[in-house]
Amino acid sequence: MKKYRETPIEITKEEFKKIGYQLIDTISDFIDAIDKKPVTTGETPGQIQNILGDALLPEFGMPVSALFSKTADLLLNHSLLNGHPKFLGYITSSPAPIGALADLLAATVNPNVGANILSPMATAIEKQTVKWLAEFIGVPPTYGGILVSGGNMANFTAFLAARTAKAPKSLKEDGLKNTPGEMVLYCPKTTHTWIEKAAVLFGHGSKSIRWIPTDAYNKMNNEILLQTIKDDIKNGKKPFLVVGTAGDVSTGVVDNLSAIAAICKTYDLWFHIDGAYGVPAAAIPELKNLFEGILDADSIAMDPHKWLYAPLEVGCTLVKNPQHLIDTYSSHPVYYNFSNNDEEPALNYYEYGFQNSRGFRALKVWMALQQVGKKGYVEMISDDIEISKLFFEKAAMHPELEAITQNLSITTLRYVPLEYAQNNEAKETYLNSLNEQLLNELQKGGEVFLSNAVVSEKYCLRGCIVNFRTSKKDIEEIIEIIIREGRKIHERLRKK
Ligand SMILES: Cc1ncc(COP(=O)(O)O)c(C=O)c1O
Numbered sequence: 001m002k003k004y005r006e007t008p009i010e011i012t013k014e015e016f017k018k019i020g021y022q023l024i025d026t027i028s029d030f031i032d033a034i035d036k037k038p039v040t041t042g043e044t045p046g047q048i049q050n051i052l053g054d055a056l057l058p059e060f061g062m063p064v065s066a067l068f069s070k071t072a073d074l075l076l077n078h079s080l081l082n083g084h085p086k087f088l089g090y091i092t093s094s095p096a097p098i099g100a101l102a103d104l105l106a107a108t109v110n111p112n113v114g115a116n117i118l119s120p121m122a123t124a125i126e127k128q129t130v131k132w133l134a135e136f137i138g139v140p141p142t143y144g145g146i147l148v149s150g151g152n153m154a155n156f157t158a159f160l161a162a163r164t165a166k167a168p169k170s171l172k173e174d175g176l177k178n179t180p181g182e183m184v185l186y187c188p189k190t191t192h193t194w195i196e197k198a199a200v201l202f203g204h205g206s207k208s209i210r211w212i213p214t215d216a217y218n219k220m221n222n223e224i225l226l227q228t229i230k231d232d233i234k235n236g237k238k239p240f241l242v243v244g245t246a247g248d249v250s251t252g253v254v255d256n257l258s259a260i261a262a263i264c265k266t267y268d269l270w271f272h273i274d275g276a277y278g279v280p281a282a283a284i285p286e287l288k289n290l291f292e293g294i295l296d297a298d299s300i301a302m303d304p305h306k307w308l309y310a311p312l313e314v315g316c317t318l319v320k321n322p323q324h325l326i327d328t329y330s331s332h333p334v335y336y337n338f339s340n341n342d343e344e345p346a347l348n349y350y351e352y353g354f355q356n357s358r359g360f361r362a363l364k365v366w367m368a369l370q371q372v373g374k375k376g377y378v379e380m381i382s383d384d385i386e387i388s389k390l391f392f393e394k395a396a397m398h399p400e401l402e403a404i405t406q407n408l409s410i411t412t413l414r415y416v417p418l419e420y421a422q423n424n425e426a427k428e429t430y431l432n433s434l435n436e437q438l439l440n441e442l443q444k445g446g447e448v449f450l451s452n453a454v455v456s457e458k459y460c461l462r463g464c465i466v467n468f469r470t471s472k473k474d475i476e477e478i479i480e481i482i483i484r485e486g487r488k489i490h491e492r493l494r495k496k
Contacts, residue, residue, distance in 0.1 A: 008061050019065050023072070030076050031083065031097060035469070038446030039087050040080040051078055080449065085470045086478060088463035089443075089451040091249065091277045091303075095311035096468075098371050099364035103311065106360035113358040115338040116346035123347055126362035132369050133302060133316050136377070137275070137282040139295060144322025146352040147304075147314055147361050151276030152194040154301035154315035157353050159198045159241070161299060161319055162270035164328040166240035176203050181238035186210045186228065188220035188255060190248040192274065218253045218405070220244065226263055233267075241270045246291060246300075247278015250453040250462070252407035254278060257293030265296070273297045276315065277466075278408050280307040281385070283378050298324075304365045307381060307409075307466045314361040317353070325352045384409040384465040391463055391475045400483055404460050405453075412453045412460035415486030430493075432459040437489050438482070445485070448478045 004010060011019070043051070052074065081087060083094045111119030113126055126147055134143040148154050163183070164171065170178050183204060187195050189211040199209050210228050215221040229239050242264050244255040257273060264271035273279065273294065279302045282291035294300070300318045304310040319325055330351035332339065338348045350356045372380070385408060392406035395413040399421075404412040414435045420427050436459050439452050453462040461482065 011064055015064065019068055022065070023068060026072050026076070027100065034081055034083050035085050037081060037084065039084045039449045040443070040446050041078055042444040042446050043078060048078060082449075082467075083469065084449075085467065085474045086448040087467060088465055088470065088478075089449040091306045091464050091466060092312070093306055093309045093466040094469050096309040096364070096368045096371075098367050099309075099311040102364035102367045106363040109360070111360050113360055113362070114350040114356045115336070115348045117338055119360070122360045122362065123349065125366050126349065126360075127347055129362040129366045129369070130316065130318070133304070133365070134318055136369075136374060137279050137294065137300070137302065138288075138291075139297075139300070139318065139320075143300075143318045143320055144325070144352075145316055145318040146325065146349055147316050147365070148353060148355075149313040149361075150305060150315040151192065151274075151301060151303045152197065152315075153354065154276060154303065154317045155192075155194045155243075155272070155274055156198050156201075157317040157325070158272050158299035158301060158319065160202065161317075161324040161328045162241045162272060163202070165298070165324050166238075166268075166270055179238060181236050182208065183240050184208045184210060184232055184237045185241040185243070186212055186225055186239065186269075187243035188212050188214055188245055188248070190214060190218065190220075190250060190253065191243055191245055192249045192276070194274075195243060214253075218248075218251060220255045220260065222256060222259045222263065225260070229263065229267055229269075239267060239269055241272060243272050243274055244293075244297075245278075246273050246275035246294070247281070247408050247410075249277065250410075251405045251412055251455060252278060252410035252464070253405075254290050254407070257291060258296070259293070261293045261296030264298075270298045271296060273300045276301045276303040277306050277464075280377070281381055281408055283374065284382055284385075285378075304368075307384075308365065308368065308377065309380070309466065309468055310364050310368060314365055322352070329353055380468050381409075384467065384470070387470055387472060387475055388463065388465045390472055391465075391478070394475060394479045398479065398483065400486065401479070404455050404458060409465040410453075410462060412455055412462045413482075414458060414460050415482060415490075417486070417490045428458070432457075434486070434489060434493060435459045435461060437493075438486050441485055441489060442481070445481075447481050450478075 082092045111122035113119045113122045116123045130145045131141045134141050148157055167179055185208060195209060196206055199206050212220050212225045232239050242260055244257050244260040246254045261271050279300060281287050282294055298320050303315040305312050305314045349358055388409040388411050389406055391411040392403045395401040396403035400416060400418060402414050402416045414431060415438055416431060439461055442448055442450055450461045450463050453460045
């Protein structure tokens with residue numbers, strides 16, 4: 001007799017084991033030889049579409065084992081591999097293998113981490129993960145928070161908490177129309193695009209953003225920040241939020257956080273740190289000074305799927321007084337029976353953020369933190385920084401490369417043909433075009449994956465090392481690849 005109702009979606013225990021073992025074999029072989037594969041196949045969307053085919057929605061099912069071999073082939077042989085040691089693009093980390101296993105376990109139990117009663121152990125694990133993340137970067141464990149899908153959401157979650165905290169209490173009922181003065185906010189001009197999305201989506205409009213210029217070190221110019229706040233107050237505006245960046249997306253610069261904190265204190269403004277990329281580096285003892293002021297932040301965004309090497313997706317919002325999250329996100333519809341049933345108050349994560357039903361994204365972070373400990377992470381992050389510095393130094397030493405910036409684990413550089421060593425304006429236009437084409441060729445070529453940054457109007461190649469597989473040897477090889485391809489493109493352009 002069948003144990004459960006007979007359905008086409010159940011997999012028998014024997015089949016599950018067989019396919020599961022096969023899948024694990026395939027995955028472990030893939031990880032073991034990932035460095036032998038191209039970083040990307042460079043296939044066009046059209047080619048990918050051809051490989052995938054154009055089948056109609058299947059009317060009937062197919063055997064699971066055939067489905068798995070087909071799917072493994074599609075994904076393992078036609079994807080961009082950010083787990084490859086020579087993937088240094090954007091800020092997407094190499095995924096920690098333990099994360100893949102943790103996701104399998106999480107999906108098997110499938111707790112709904114929106115409410116404690118639906119996810120007793122998973123809620124407790126998420127709470128501990130948030131506490132550990134706070135501890136990791138050196139803020140008190142009293143900071144509360146929530147795991148979200150990534151950096152955009154971590155920053156959005158904090159943005160709205162800031163608004164609730166600083167707007168009149170009537171905001172919930174009246175919206176923005178009764179705020180005395182237009183609510184305005186401040187951020188360095190290097191801030192990631194999330195800020196524009198937030199201002200637009202949450203009804204402030206992009207004109208509410210004061211983009212503060214940067215100083216000679218590419219940090220937010222805090223004198224201009226201060227003057228802009230004063231001018232706004234004089235003009236009847238209502239400043240409410242200042243964003244400082246701890247590792248800007250293009251070049252990894254950390255703002256002068258303690259100076260921003262002091263300004264926020266003077267004017268009673270919410271101080272948010274976008275540390276989506278860089279804040280894990282605050283755990284490195286030698287970098288403590290760089291992150292001074294972090295303890296004064298009202299909120300911090302931090303992405304385990306960036307520099308803690310968690311597989312996508314997982315970001316985190318940390319808030320000094322987590323009550324602000326509850327004030328912003330909590331609601332109590334009659335059909336929720338999640339509160340006040342016990343003597344102990346329950347932690348219900350749906351009250352801390354945007355989502356109701358929530359997956360168990362904490363598990364992969366929680367397990368990785370225990371697999372390597374704080375010490376293991378500090379070592380890996382420090383090594384990423386060392387390797388990035390080596391990238392910069394190698395570029396600085398090479399006569400055909402110009403090293404542009406190096407901060408945290410991000411290096412920017414560009415290819416400069418020998419005869420273009422002299423400065424002139426025409427040269428800049430040519431070098432920008434040359435380096436843009438070079439980047440495009442490199443990205444398609446599959447030997448290395450870099451992204452770009454524009455620094456002082458120079459189009460640069462950019463390598464961000466949030467990759468525990470990248471070695472110094474990879475960097476030496478990458479330098480060679482850049483030179484070889486740079487020469488080729490220069491040659492081609494000269495013949496035009
Ligand atoms: C500083 C910073 N903030 C926010 C984000 C957005 O993160 P996500 O892509 O996870 O939404 C990024 C992404 O690179 C970032 O570097």
